[in-house]
Amino acid sequence: MIQGKKIVLGVSGGIAAYKAVELLRLLVREKAEVFVVMSANAGKFITPLTFESLSGNPVYQEVFGEQSSASMPHIRAAENADLLVVAPATAGSIGKMANGLADDALSNLYLAFRGPVLIAPAMNDGMYLNPAVQENISRMKERGVEFIDPEEGELACGTVGQGRLAEPSRILRAVQTRIAGKEDLTGLKILVTAGPTQEPLDPVRYITNPSSGKMGYAVARQASLRGAEVTLISGPTHLKPPAGVKTFRCKQAGEMLALVKEHFPDCDVLVMVAAVGDFQPDTVQKEKIKKKGETLALKLIPTPDILLEASKTKARQMVIGFAAESQNVVQSAQEKLKRKNLDLIVANDISAPGIGFQSDSNQVTLIDKEGTINSLPRLSKQEIADVLLDRIKANEENKL
Ligand SMILES: Cc1cc2nc3c(=O)[nH]c(=O)nc-3n(C[C@H](O)[C@H](O)[C@H](O)COP(=O)(O)O)c2cc1C
Numbered sequence: 001m002i003q004g005k006k007i008v009l010g011v012s013g014g015i016a017a018y019k020a021v022e023l024l025r026l027l028v029r030e031k032a033e034v035f036v037v038m039s040a041n042a043g044k045f046i047t048p049l050t051f052e053s054l055s056g057n058p059v060y061q062e063v064f065g066e067q068s069s070a071s072m073p074h075i076r077a078a079e080n081a082d083l084l085v086v087a088p089a090t091a092g093s094i095g096k097m098a099n100g101l102a103d104d105a106l107s108n109l110y111l112a113f114r115g116p117v118l119i120a121p122a123m124n125d126g127m128y129l130n131p132a133v134q135e136n137i138s139r140m141k142e143r144g145v146e147f148i149d150p151e152e153g154e155l156a157c158g159t160v161g162q163g164r165l166a167e168p169s170r171i172l173r174a175v176q177t178r179i180a181g182k183e184d185l186t187g188l189k190i191l192v193t194a195g196p197t198q199e200p201l202d203p204v205r206y207i208t209n210p211s212s213g214k215m216g217y218a219v220a221r222q223a224s225l226r227g228a229e230v231t232l233i234s235g236p237t238h239l240k241p242p243a244g245v246k247t248f249r250c251k252q253a254g255e256m257l258a259l260v261k262e263h264f265p266d267c268d269v270l271v272m273v274a275a276v277g278d279f280q281p282d283t284v285q286k287e288k289i290k291k292k293g294e295t296l297a298l299k300l301i302p303t304p305d306i307l308l309e310a311s312k313t314k315a316r317q318m319v320i321g322f323a324a325e326s327q328n329v330v331q332s333a334q335e336k337l338k339r340k341n342l343d344l345i346v347a348n349d350i351s352a353p354g355i356g357f358q359s360d361s362n363q364v365t366l367i368d369k370e371g372t373i374n375s376l377p378r379l380s381k382q383e384i385a386d387v388l389l390d391r392i393k394a395n396e397e398n399k400l
Helices: 017-029 048-055 073-079 091-099 105-112 125-129 131-142 168-180 214-225 253-266 306-312 329-339 381-399
Strands: 006-011 033-038 083-089 117-121 151-154 160-164 189-194 199-202 205-207 229-234 246-249 269-272 279-281 300-302 318-325 344-349 364-368 373-375
Touching: 006 017, 006 048, 006 105, 017 033, 017 048, 017 083, 017 168, 033 048, 033 105, 073 105, 083 091, 083 105, 083 168, 091 105, 091 117, 091 131, 117 131, 117 168, 125 131, 125 160, 189 214, 189 253, 199 279, 205 279, 214 229, 214 381, 229 253, 253 269, 253 306, 269 306, 269 381, 306 318, 318 329, 318 381, 329 344, 329 364, 344 381, 364 381
Parallel strands: 006 033, 006 083, 083 117, 189 229, 189 269, 229 246, 269 318, 318 344
Antiparallel strands: 151 160, 199 205, 279 300, 344 364, 364 373
16 A cells, blocks of 8 residues: 555656656555656656646756755655655666766755665666666665666667566556565564585585576565565675675585574574585595596585475474476476475476576466465566565464
8 A cells, every 4th residue: 555655756867757657647546645856857858747747746856946945845755755766767867876976856865865765777778788787786786775677678769678667557566565565574584595506626616506696685685675684695696795684605505504504493484595506526626636638527426405404493484495497397396395395485497598597587486385386477586586575474474
């Protein structure tokens, strides 16, 4: 329910600015009180009059205009609103927000704003994939800002790719989830594992897998944003720990097992997202193995089974596993669910192109111990994390 909630809609200067009108209409229809703030260039695409008429509130557009006074009641109201959603967010405005620059109404308000922030980028696919833009997005995510990923499809510039503003109905749903679920996991202790493991062969070589850690970090970040007390045990990744999450780093499966054993007894839920390697070399060479032009045979032994070990000592805890499968996805996941005494398993088909490892989105199936199978559409990892956390919340409510 967003009825009566104060929401700031930030609009920046992209071709999708007209879709902000549709989003505003949806927010107003849900009876939210909306204040629109425009970037320096948004007015080149759409007039403030449209937003003013539909929201019933003055639009904040000029830092040095007549309405610039810090005591302007509508600017104060915007700063103290329940949520800020920027849609569309241009590459330029994202760059300013990520770097703390404040030279227009939107970037000033963003810095002054203390509540939750949602950003819906929209731009040409080349701009979106540019490392500078991606770095800015990662930096903001690490600070707790939520992103509603742009969709793939035909773009205004004539190319096809990822960059189209998420549908206004999807943005509305994200706003509703964020406001409704603000603190809905308060009191819950969630232990999350993420990333790959590395098993050394010698001082300079190791066996690993392409897991980026993005899914596990998304679960940790969203759980923390929703009020849970989160502990993250992470294999080697390039990601920064989400704000407010107690994070422990490790490399080998054995180290991850030790950390899980230490923290599991105190948690309510274990979400085992880490892609733990199944094998490790039976011996680790002290010196670098020399290249002699001969075939090198490796003897591999199984790594410890962290999920199984945790499940053995499970008392009140809910235990959730992930299964990356390349064939018979649902059947293999069901077997793993039973064998490891899990409450829920999240299965994904790693043979499908463009999703899963490294990617920001995935297509997964949730299977619970009662046998219910729920196949989700392709979603961002953040959205998948929220669906998973909704299941955790429902499970906790059933215990009452
Ligand atoms: C016709 C046109 C369409 C544009 N569409 C986009 C867009 O969709 N996304 C984007 O990031 N920039 C877009 N730009 C570039 C931005 O308008 C430009 O970077 C501007 O400085 C952004 O300003 P703002 O962030 O203050 O609104 C477009 C420019 C033009 C001329």
